[in-house]
Amino acid sequence: MSRIIRTEPNPVMSKAVEYHGFVFTQGVVARNLDADFKTQTADVLAQLDALLEQHGTDNTRILQAQIWLKNMADRDALNEQWTAWLPKDGAPARACVEAVLADPRMLVEIMLITTK
Template identity: 35%
Template sequence: MRSIIRTEQAPAPVGPYNQAIAASGKMLFVAGQIALHPQTGQIVGEGDVTQQTQQVLSNLQAILAEAGASFSDVVKTTVFLADMNDFAAMNTVYATAFGEDSAPARACVEVARLPKDVRVEIDCIAVLPE
């Protein structure tokens, strides 16, 4: 079983993908989110990884909520940074959503370029509550 998850509280996809897919009623695969404001479609915090990470987490939270999940249900994230020098600033904001006691497994990589030249993109996998 496969269900598409969509919410207007997060940016609409900018390509041929969905915000998230719930699989077998148990797993939620959330597409990478960037710092797009859901209503305006504009980048938030141009060049500021702190503001961009806050917006990315807000977008992820909205998609998780639409599927009936929260940050505590996330089991894996991948963080893509345009510059690894932004790691500490991103990590400080990231920690507001994922505390040490419930933080998911995570990979973090520096990439050559991100969509719309943002500083950060994050995707996640969650286990949907029963």
């Protein structure tokens, strides 16, 4: 049986769960919620880089992304940073929706499924 690895679990969630060569991340939000959209997005992508690296993978192995925006008007700004962050021809399957997030200062939240 394959082992399940949970990264920094708490009673509610883990930062990531690795199973059978797949890595599932939590929904990652910016550490500084008072920052603007561009800064929050850059921070989220940097956190995802670190989390994927911790599990021996990177953004070239992303299978699916789920993205929540506080305001869909930020989608173009997101896509600018997103496409710069992704490897050429490496875009995953993706959903991007407008949502009410857990804290009104959260502007973007991203969750990934990747493989090793």
